[in-house]
Amino acid sequence: YVAPNDSFSRGVKYRIDTDKMEIEQLWQYGKERGKEFYSPYICNVTYYNEGHYLTHSGGIAYDSEGNASTELGPFAKLEDPNTVLKSITVETVNDEVALELEVNSNFYRANKFTLYAKEEGMSDLELGQGQLLGTLGETNQMDTEIPAEETGEIVSDWHEAHLTEEVDMLTFQAKFEPGTLAMLVLEGEEETRQYFISTSKGLRGAMCTGTFLPEDDRDTRTVVTKDGLDGEYKVKLIVNDKKFETGLSIRA
Incomplete structure (x- = not known):
């Protein structure tokens, strides 16, 4: 067992040689940041291109003294309102940080999308009145009426x-x-x-x-x-x- 203060989270890429039964690490991000980047759950890594990655540590939690929490963030927050929850998302290109986003809560996944749709006729966007598209569906009622x-x-x-x-x-x-x-x-x-x-x-x-x-x-x-x-x-x-x-x- 490794204490949270001594743990880290990272994104990592391996090359697996099935003939030689060998594994070689090609890339990683996160280990160097130690407990600051440590999440016991809800993390992901997205591959965009060779050398271009998005690494998301979504379950960061510190206690009131700045130590990495021994509990998952939601439970730690219920026990101690001073618990700090964070998510850190880092985009790296050729081992250089291109973007870093820090949010004061825990978030399950991160991904990066283009700002505008590429479909024909969808690139000329204008500010205006919002429009609801679709519905949430009808909420189920009780089958039996309860007398009261x-x-x-x-x-x-x-x-x-x-x-x-x-x-x-x-x-x-x-x-x-x-x-x-x-x-x-x-x-x-x-x-x-x-x-x-x-x-x-x-x-x-x-x-x-x-x-x-x-x-x-x-x-x-x-x-x-x-x-x-x-x-x-x-x-x-x-x-x-x-x-x-x-x-x-x-x-x-």
Whole structure:
């Protein structure tokens, strides 16, 4: 076992001679930077041409004293808010650094794209009004309607419920005790829609998503696209067997 402070991450290129069963290192980048460039996960190297590479160290994490973290960045951040997360991406041409990008978070992969599309008629770009292309698809509803008593009351402040509405979707965030039956309800003039809110506590398999995990595992986030919605809807919340008002409405 090598301690994180003594570790490094690097991109490397080998030549493999299958006849002689020998391996020769032809190129590397990163070893010389030591713990500054060390990531225990989420790194990649892109080959563009001979001598031209992009090396991405996406999971860098330091503790509050500047030591390379012994934990993956997302977990270290949850335990110590002073943990520093970074990603460093370096483009090298013939062993010279042509570009270096440092970002204050962990990122899964890096790649470099041309600024303009090469297709005919796509190179004359102008500033103007943005346009949404395509849709996010319709969010699945609960197959079974859950009966609940109308309380007429505003949902308790304890739930810390809040809604973010965007042009094509809405995000509902609230806090629940694990195992609570919770449903987001959209009541319109022509229809009522119910969306299940998962309150079960579970492990997250992809560590790169941990950067965005809340500190409190009772916090939930439910996203509903506006595809399939038509008109104005009142936003309500079912908690166990009771339905509460939020005082909010959305339009699609």
